[in-house]
Amino acid sequence: MGLPRADWAWIGEKTTEAFESPSEVRRITANSEIFKYFYDLVRENRRTGANEFVSGLTARAGSGSGLTDEELVFNFAGILAGGNETTRYTLAALTLELARHPDQWRRIAEGEVDPSVATEEGLRWSVPGMHVMRTATEAVRVGDAEVAPGERVVTWIGSANRDPEVFDAPDVFDVGRTGNRHVSFGAGRHVCLGSRLARLEITAYLRALRGMVTSVELNGPPRYNGSNFTWGLNELPAVLS
Numbered sequence: 001m002g003l004p005r006a007d008w009a010w011i012g013e014k015t016t017e018a019f020e021s022p023s024e025v026r027r028i029t030a031n032s033e034i035f036k037y038f039y040d041l042v043r044e045n046r047r048t049g050a051n052e053f054v055s056g057l058t059a060r061a062g063s064g065s066g067l068t069d070e071e072l073v074f075n076f077a078g079i080l081a082g083g084n085e086t087t088r089y090t091l092a093a094l095t096l097e098l099a100r101h102p103d104q105w106r107r108i109a110e111g112e113v114d115p116s117v118a119t120e121e122g123l124r125w126s127v128p129g130m131h132v133m134r135t136a137t138e139a140v141r142v143g144d145a146e147v148a149p150g151e152r153v154v155t156w157i158g159s160a161n162r163d164p165e166v167f168d169a170p171d172v173f174d175v176g177r178t179g180n181r182h183v184s185f186g187a188g189r190h191v192c193l194g195s196r197l198a199r200l201e202i203t204a205y206l207r208a209l210r211g212m213v214t215s216v217e218l219n220g221p222p223r224y225n226g227s228n229f230t231w232g233l234n235e236l237p238a239v240l241s
């Protein structure tokens with residue numbers, strides 16, 4: 001996003017706090033600080049035009065068909081949040097499962113399963129974005145439920161990813177699973193903007209691990225965050241040999 005290097009640590013920590021702080025006040029404060037940061041960036045960039053990413057979007061905003069300042073700020077915050085938490089949770093969850101299932105690790109290490117295939121199982125299994133919500137614009141039936149206009153519907157992605165009608169042995173972690181139709185990136189109009197980048201990162205991680213490491217072992221209890229939205233491991237004491 002072309003943000004100054006000096007701001008990276010601060011903005012990364014603020015994003016984690018905005019989603020995962022146990023204190024509601026700190027979550028709200030962190031969100032406000034992030035919005036103010038991006039609002040200042042948009043205004044500053046109007047003057048200097050120095051940030052290419054912001055300039056690209058503000059140019060579209062100015063064309064009459066694009067985004068308002070408020071929408072720009074929300075989108076910046078969304079891209080930041082989407083990119084910051086999620087991918088690292090899949091990497092950590094994959095590492096944990098590979099430590100728990102040395103047989104699965106060997107399948108990757110010995111070349112039986114390509115890292116890009118194992119990436120999909122890591123995504124199905126880890127579910128860093130736990131749910132998405134939509135508001136019904138018209139009456140609709142979902143399964144056995146009638147949904148009235150204006151009612152909200154939440155889909156729990158972890159549940160969908162273990163749907164026995166879609167996945168064989170859904171509770172089995174199988175790095176070689178094929179036809180892996182998980183919905184970890186959501187679906188439809190708001191499907192994850194960063195899914196290609198995330199897949200690239202996770203596959204690169206597995207390739208690096210395969211090249212550098214013979215075994216993955218835990219040496220302490222995994223510790224998860226307390227969020228029901230962006231959920232994942234905060235701590236994973238492990239030995240990579």
Ligand code: HEM
Pocket residue numbers: 078079080082083084086087090123127128129132133183184185186187189190191192193194195197198
């Ligand atoms: C394992 C990694 C990731 C997972 C599991 C994930 C998950 C998701 C999910 C479930 C949604 C849909 C939200 C909805 O339908 O309401 C979404 C949207 C989005 N993601 Fe990701 N994401 C990941 C990585 C990333 C990365 C790396 C970026 C950015 C660099 C990113 C940026 C976004 C953005 C901007 C949206 C909103 C798209 C829209 O509303 O049109 N995500 N993501």
